[in-house]
Amino acid sequence: MAKPKKAPRPKAQTPKGFRDYFGADVTERAEMLTAIAQVYHRYGFDAMESAAVETVEALGKFLPDIDRPNEGVFAWQEADDGDWLALRYDLTAPLARVYAQHRNDLPAPYRRYAMGPVWRNEKPGPGRYRQFYQCDADTVGTGSVAADAEICAMLADCLETVGIPRCDYVVRVNNRKVLNGVLEAMGLNDDAQRDAVLRTIDKFDKVGEAGVRELLGKGRLDSSGAYIDGVGLTTDQAEPVIAFLTSKGDSAAQTLGNLRTAVGDSAIGADGVAELEQISDLLASGGYGPDQIEIDPSVVRGLGYYTGPVFEAELTFDILDEKGRKRQFGSVAGGGRYDDLVKRFTGQSVPATGVSIGVDRLLAALREKGRIGRQSHGPVVVTVMDRDRMGDYLAMVAELRNAGIRAEVYLGNPKNFGNQLKYADKRHAPVAVIEGADEKANGVVQIKDLILGTKIAESASLEEWQDRPNQFEVPRSELVTKVRDILESYA
The missing domain is CATH 3.40.50.800 (Anticodon-binding domain)
Incomplete structure (x- = not known):
């Protein structure tokens, strides 16, 4: 009789796209989350913890701006009732479900913060993992731009609290309505062409003004030598986009003036500029200067997701990449106004605005500056x-x-x-x-x-x-x- 084969031992290895955390890594993250939570709490936000698992139906369109049904998340089908469940891919989609479900019991506006891991079924890469921590704060139920200004101020306070000094960061603010005004001023009626323009605008930080001009026109050769077809606009048609992207001036007043010119006679564009002006004035009243928070038209986030002001926190100090070249660290947080997310559940528009801080990136930034990561003493x-x-x-x-x-x-x-x-x-x-x-x-x-x-x-x-x-x-x-x-x- 043949001797039964032993079952092979499982491989002791971390699944692709995931990592294990030990000692100081866990402690440093916990300390950062505590510090950020204290700032959120000081601003009057209440802690809220939602389930790590949501129904696929509740999550809706996965990963903002990505049209890939049933992709981008870790999902499975229940055996008993056939429902599809998925691990949450961010902390905002669950908030929309929570608010819609409990809105009669929650104050209006509702101010909450949430922290925890999220999961994305995407291709991993260097420094890009399928599980990572987010640290969010949102205000649901008010359309006042004072809520947007408050989020920006709170974001600046969070960065300084965890150890990023004023000279090493900037919170940049823009408004999706201004961009819509620019598209309106261009007179584009074809949705496919409008989407192509939006995708081109999103490449401004990589290819610059000249590259955007080429992509809006006939096209350009990329760094690999491949030819990328352009949108096919005339020079006159493309001009409002260029005016928009290059409208940042030496002061907020100058930038706002340039934006008014860029949107022309567009009513929604003018409304967006007015909101930016209000945000700028409110932040100045709170003592926040342009060295902390500035109006910057180059900020383009979640083109199909945000409906008003958008903001992004960028670290401005230099680091060395893997080839020893200097480059700026880049974005560690972002957010904006999203007035249509809760509507999926209620059928009524519910204004909301919020921010998400990438805790892992922020920790990496502090390590680059030598502010954490020193050898800690044991017991x-x-x-x-x-x-x-x-x-x-x-x-x-x-x-x-x-x-x-x-x-x-x-x-x-x-x-x-x-x-x-x-x-x-x-x-x-x-x-x-x-x-x-x-x-x-x-x-x-x-x-x-x-x-x-x-x-x-x-x-x-x-x-x-x-x-x-x-x-x-x-x-x-x-x-x-x-x-x-x-x-x-x-x-």
Whole structure:
């Protein structure tokens, strides 16, 4: 009889497009989320947590501006009733469902913030994962541009709170109505041609004014040498688009004046410019200057999604790419007004505006600036010299923890003391506590400064450290005091 084959062992590997997070990564993200939540809360927003799973019907069109039914999300069909469910791809689509479902019990306007992972079934790439964290704040139920201005101010406050100084970011604001006014001024009636113009506008930051002119006309060669067909507009037809994209002036007033010219006689365009002017005035009244928030017509977000003001937070400092070339870090947050999302459920237009902060990108930016990601200290390690005296060691740990000091007892095999110190090093422990039989009899403990010990080991010359002991014998009653002194010396 043939011997049955053993089932193959599963591969210990992370699924494609996902990653695991350890220690400092998790702690740093938690600290950032807490800091942002405090800003949101200070602005009067309430926390709300929706389900990670929604019905496909409730999510609707997946991933704004992408026409791919049943793609872009992780979805499955229920066996019992045949309903399709999916992991949420952002935090805004669930909000629309929540507000429509509970609107009679919620205040109007409703101000909420939400934080958590979202999932997108897209092709992964460098720095692009299928699961990532978002940190959103939205106001639902008011069409006042004061709500949009408040979101912009709050976004600036969030960036400064987490460690991005005023000189290193800018929140840029535009209005979809202005863009609609430009299209109206062009006199384009063909929907396909209008969509082609919108896609071309979205490439402005990559190809510049000259490239947009070519794409609006006959076309252009891209960097690979491939020819890209143009929209086929005349020079006169294309001029309002160019005027719109290049209308940013030296001041908000100059930019707004240029935008009025770009939209011509369009009523909706004029309405959009007026809203931008109101936002600019409101932000100035709140003490926010153009070094923090500015009107910028080049911001084009979610062309089929947003209905009014749109905003984007961009980090302006330089980083080095994988080839050592300087480039700006780019966008870490964005949002805008979306007045049609709740309407899918209620049949009535419900105005809404909000922002989403990309937590992972913001953390990466802080690491680039060296503001987080430094080697953090682990817990104080209490070594075990006598396994029969585990109660004594646990008492030490309890004293340290009650004093607010992170600490742990070594729980491995205590036979080899050297292995205990190796463990402490691997844990990045700042201090090791030692109490053998002699120390116990004399009422003392040994406190080993592991940070100083590492510096001594790494030093080419011991002269710098020869007058600084890295191990101390202190009375057992002074354990907490001595450990705290060492930790505070490295704070």
